[in-house]
Amino acid sequence: xxxxxxxxxxxxxxxxxxxxxxxxxxxxxxxxxxxxxxxxxxxxxxxxxxxxxxxxxxxxxxxxxxxxxxxxxxxxxxxxxxxxxxxxxxxxxxxxxxxxxxxxxxxxxxxxxxxxxxxxxxxxxxxxxxxxxxxxxxxxxxxxxxxxxxxxxxxxxxxxxxxxxxxxxxxxxxxxxxxxxxxxxxxxxxxxxxxxxxxxxxxxxxxxxxxxxxxxxxxxxxxxxxxxxxxxxxxxxxxxxxxxxxxxxxxxxxxxxxxxxxxxxxxxxxxxxxxxxxxxxxxxxxxxxxxxxxxxxxxxxxxxxxxxxxxxxxxxxxxxxxxxxxxxxxxxxxxxxxxxxxxxxxxxxxxxxxxxxxxxxxxxxxxxxxxxxxxxxxxxxxxxxxxxxxxxxxxxxxxxxxxxxxxxxxxxxxxxxxxxxxxxxxxxxxxxxxxxxxxxxxxxxxxx
Amino acid sequence: xxxxxxxxxxxxxxxxxxxxxxxxxxxxxxxxxxxxxxxxxxxxxxxxxxxxxxxxxxxxxxxxxxxxxxxxxxxxxxxxxxxxxxxxxxxxxxxxxxxxxxxxxxxxxxxxxxxxxxxxxxxxxxxxxxxxx
Numbered sequence: 001x002x003x004x005x006x007x008x009x010x011x012x013x014x015x016x017x018x019x020x021x022x023x024x025x026x027x028x029x030x031x032x033x034x035x036x037x038x039x040x041x042x043x044x045x046x047x048x049x050x051x052x053x054x055x056x057x058x059x060x061x062x063x064x065x066x067x068x069x070x071x072x073x074x075x076x077x078x079x080x081x082x083x084x085x086x087x088x089x090x091x092x093x094x095x096x097x098x099x100x101x102x103x104x105x106x107x108x109x110x111x112x113x114x115x116x117x118x119x120x121x122x123x124x125x126x127x128x129x130x131x132x133x134x135x136x137x138x139x140x141x142x143x144x145x146x147x148x149x150x151x152x153x154x155x156x157x158x159x160x161x162x163x164x165x166x167x168x169x170x171x172x173x174x175x176x177x178x179x180x181x182x183x184x185x186x187x188x189x190x191x192x193x194x195x196x197x198x199x200x201x202x203x204x205x206x207x208x209x210x211x212x213x214x215x216x217x218x219x220x221x222x223x224x225x226x227x228x229x230x231x232x233x234x235x236x237x238x239x240x241x242x243x244x245x246x247x248x249x250x251x252x253x254x255x256x257x258x259x260x261x262x263x264x265x266x267x268x269x270x271x272x273x274x275x276x277x278x279x280x281x282x283x284x285x286x287x288x289x290x291x292x293x294x295x296x297x298x299x300x301x302x303x304x305x306x307x308x309x310x311x312x313x314x315x316x317x318x319x320x321x322x323x324x325x326x327x328x329x330x331x332x333x334x335x336x337x338x339x340x341x342x343x344x345x346x347x348x349x350x351x352x353x354x355x356x357x358x359x360x361x362x363x364x365x366x367x368x369x370x371x372x373x374x375x376x377x378x379x380x381x382x383x384x385x386x387x388x389x390x391x392x393x394x395x396x397x398x399x400x401x402x403x404x405x406x407x408x409x410x411x412x413x414x415x416x417x418x419x420x421x422x423x424x425x426x427x428x429x430x431x432x433x434x435x436x437x438x439x440x441x442x443x444x445x446x447x448x
Numbered sequence: 449x450x451x452x453x454x455x456x457x458x459x460x461x462x463x464x465x466x467x468x469x470x471x472x473x474x475x476x477x478x479x480x481x482x483x484x485x486x487x488x489x490x491x492x493x494x495x496x497x498x499x500x501x502x503x504x505x506x507x508x509x510x511x512x513x514x515x516x517x518x519x520x521x522x523x524x525x526x527x528x529x530x531x532x533x534x535x536x537x538x539x540x541x542x543x544x545x546x547x548x549x550x551x552x553x554x555x556x557x558x559x560x561x562x563x564x565x566x567x568x569x570x571x572x573x574x575x576x577x578x579x580x581x
Contacts, residue, residue, distance in 0.1 A: 289491065314490070314511045323509070323516065 062403070064271060068436045069408040070365075072386040072427025073216070074135065074162055074263055075271050078244065078354065079431045084268045084341045088334060098331055102310045109308035112333065113296040115340040122246050122343065122351075123260045124253025125282035129293040131336040132279025132328065135263025136165040139210065139240050140172035141281065141326050142259045145290045146208035146236040147178070148325050154179045154206045158193045158226075160215035161240065163416040169210075179205075191217045191379035191388065198229050206235040208259075213241055213249075217425070218362075218386035219379060220249070227256030243267050243280065243339075244429075245384050247355025252282075259283045268342030269335050278335040289315060292326030357430035358385040361437060365428045368441045375444065378423060386427035388413070393447060395424045405443055452575070453480040455546055459562060460571035461522045465507075466546065469562060474523050477550045478510065478541065481575050482519075486512040489541045492534045494551060499527045501554060503561055508551065510541070521554070523561050529553040 005013075010022070019025055045053060069077040088094060092107065099105030112130045119128040132138040143155050155173075157166065159182040166182075173180065181201045184193030192215060202209065209230040213221045223239060230237040236258040241251075244266045252260035264278030265271070283291055289312065297311035317324035346354065366387045370377050374392035391398060395412035402409035410426035428437060454460070459467040464482035468475040483489065491511040501507065507521040530552050534540060541549035556562070566574065 289493075314513075314516050319514065320516045323518075 061273070062406075062408075064408075067403075067406045067408050068432070068440065069271075070410050070426045070428060070432075070440065071271075071408045072218070073411050073425050074164070074265075075274060075277070076244075076266050076385070076427060076429055077271060077431050078266050078268075078358075078429045080268050080270060081342065081345055083345050084338050087341050088338055093334065093337055098333060103307070106308055108333070109296050109310070111337050111340055112294070113298055113308050114344070115336045116296060118340060118343040119243075119280055119282060122243060122251065123241065123257075123262070123280070123282045124251030125257070125260050126253075126285040127288050127291060127295075128280070128282040129291050129295055131264070131332045132261075132281050132293055133330075133332060134275070134277035134279045135240060135261060135265075136162070136168040136279075137172065138261035138279035138281045139165050139212075139238070140169045141292055141328070142238045142261055143169060143173060143178075143208060143210070144325050145259060145283070145287065145292070146238060148290050149287055150207045150234065150236060152205050152207040152235070154181070154203070156181045156183050156198065156201050156206055156209045156235075158182075158184045158211040158215065158221065160184055160191065160193055160217060160219070160221065161210065161212040162216045165212070165240070190381065191215075192219045192221050192381050193226070195222060195225050195229065198226060202229060202233045202235060204233060206230075206233055208236040208238050210238045210240070213239055213252075214245055214384040214386075217379060217388050218383035218427070219381045220384065223252075223257075224255045231256065242384070244351070244355050244358060247351040247353070248359060248384070249355075258287070264335065264339045267339035269338050276332060276335055278332045278339055288312065290325055291315065292324065293328050294331065354430045355385075358428065361430065361432050362386060362426075362428040364434075365426070365432075365437050365440070368437070369426070369444060372441070372445050385429060386425060389424045389426055391422050391424055395422065398424065398444070398447060401447060402440075402443060407440060407443065409440070409444075452484065453546065454568045454572050456568045458546070458568065459522070459565040460568065460574075461520065461565060462571075462574050463520050464575075465519055465522045467522050467562075467565060468546075469556070472556050472559075473528070474525070474554045474556055475550050476507070476522060476552050476554060477545055478519055479571070480545045483542045483545045483549070486510060486515060486517060487542075488513050489538045492538050492541065492551065494530045494534070495527060497527050497530055501525055501527055503558075519551075522565060523554060523556055523558075525554040525557040527552055528555050 014021065064077045071077065099108050102109060116128040116130065120126065132141060147153060155178060157180060183197045183201045198209065209226060211221050211223060211226055213223050215221055227237040237256050238259045239252040239257040240261050243262050243264055260282045262280040264280050269278060281293065292315065295311050296308055299307055299309055301307045313319060315324065317327050362385045366377055369375050369389055376390045378388035378390045399409045399412060410424040413420035413423040413425055460479065464479045466477055466479050489510055489512050492508060494508040501521045501524055503521060503524045505521050506518045508519060510517050510519060531550050
């Protein structure tokens with residue numbers, strides 16, 4: 001809402017500063033520099049007209065409320081409980097994106113503290129920060145943390161991570177001459193990494209080994225073995241794990257992760273055309289001083305009452321300047337709040353249920369699709385909530401046809417790599433009903 | 449200025465490190481003036497024993513509540529010992545900058561560097577030259 005000044009407001013202000021008119025304030029600007037004419041802007045609209053205009057533009061989008069979505073690849077259609085908006089839309093949380101006088105905003109700090117605690121439990125790690133921009137940049141920042149800790153330079157990355165995450169790592173390491181080795185699999189074989197390639201690539205100058213688990217193709221990676229390989233060479237083991245997967249799989253802390261990151265969108269944050277998202281970043285206690293971003297701690301005030309504060313601020317760039325491990329300077333606190341509400345509302349059992357449901361539905365779907373003529377599963381290894389399908393028909397044709405039926409059929413993988421032709425990435429979450437799954441299969445069967 | 453300690457038997461740098469030479473070993477720390485300027489020290493980041501040092505290299509960083517500061521090695525040599533107590537009691541640097549607050553011991557490789565360091569008198573001149581606020 002826009003509330004302009006009235007003529008009376010303006011008169012009062014001018015009187016207060018002892019000026020007769022607005023023109024007097026800008027009288028120093030020479031006449032020949034003044035723009036005389038009308039600004040090339042459309043005519044102003046009333047509130048009614050603006051609302052209609054915005055609704056019309058937004059209406060051009062197809063969304064997951066009207067369409068049945070089988071999209072994955074980092075952003076998923078999980079159910080968002082109503083209670084989340086109920087908390088998020090409270091103006092105390094919604095309007096103040098960050099507390100500038102942190103200790104005065106005890107509610108905000110407590111919410112972040114709870115977020116950190118829940119994430120530590122979920123990931124099985126000692127420390128979580130208050131959040132990063134998204135999973136991709138959290139993964140990239142973890143590389144720098146590893147280099148700072150080990151004082152070594154080389155990074156080895158499984159080639160089965162999300163291709164966009166890989167690009168973001170490029171951006172974050174640009175110009176620093178860091179040797180980066182992509183390691184692991186051949187797409188036509190496995191869809192998951194081969195350990196021998198890592199054994200060959202790793203050496204004593206390796207700062208970290210990075211893997212995504214489940215990986216970009218939805219497949220589970222041999223994480224325990226990779227952790228051993230990394231640690232044998234005194235490199236850190238960095239894992240990117242989907243938070244919902246942790247309702248079913250062993251958490252990163254239990255299989256040797258030194259730093260664990262993830263994309264928090266699945267925890268009660270809407271897909272919203274790809275953002276805003278939530279970067280999860282956790283590490284072992286020993287590395288706490290290298291963790292970027294904000295950290296909220298719990299303490300007592302002079303009266304012995306519990307209070308929350310920002311701690312270890314000397315890590316951050318406003319104090320450490322060029323020696324900080326990161327230049328992160330804004331936050332995703334509202335998204336972190338959504339994740340906090342989601343986890344505390346769903347609880348351990350609820351998170352397990354969502355994971356198991358997603359697992360069951362995606363496996364049912366994969367099985368049914370593989371029975372259709374012209375469709376087959378690209379890989380044979382265990383997966384979590386998404387899978388790759390090889391298609392006889394062109395994926396973009398399949399996607400276009402299913403759009404007409406109000407279904408987002410999946411992702412055409414050729415957009416990530418020219419060699420990935422006739423491959424689709426399909427995901428099914430707990431948000432899909434059996435009827436929706438069967439309808440999808442039926443429509444695929446009928447395609448010519 | 450009167451109550452800033454500057455032991456006469458030590459050597460100093462104008463980046464506020466002190467040096468105690470015993471044979472071919474030097475014990476190094478930061479001065480009373482430095483710890484006063486930094487105020488409450490919460491963490492000292494030191495390298496590992498075995499490291500080769502060149503005079504003027506960054507030796508480590510000191511974290512106070514609101515600032516982080518590098519400190520430098522006054523002398524070239526090999527780092528032979530690090531004060532492990534500082535991990536748990538970093539405030540020793542504030543309480544006893546020349547005693548319990550020592551940071552590292554170095555085996556000196558180039559004894560001619562010692563004569564170029566500041567005496568207690570020279571160091572006192574340096575810090576009284578700084579504007580006091």
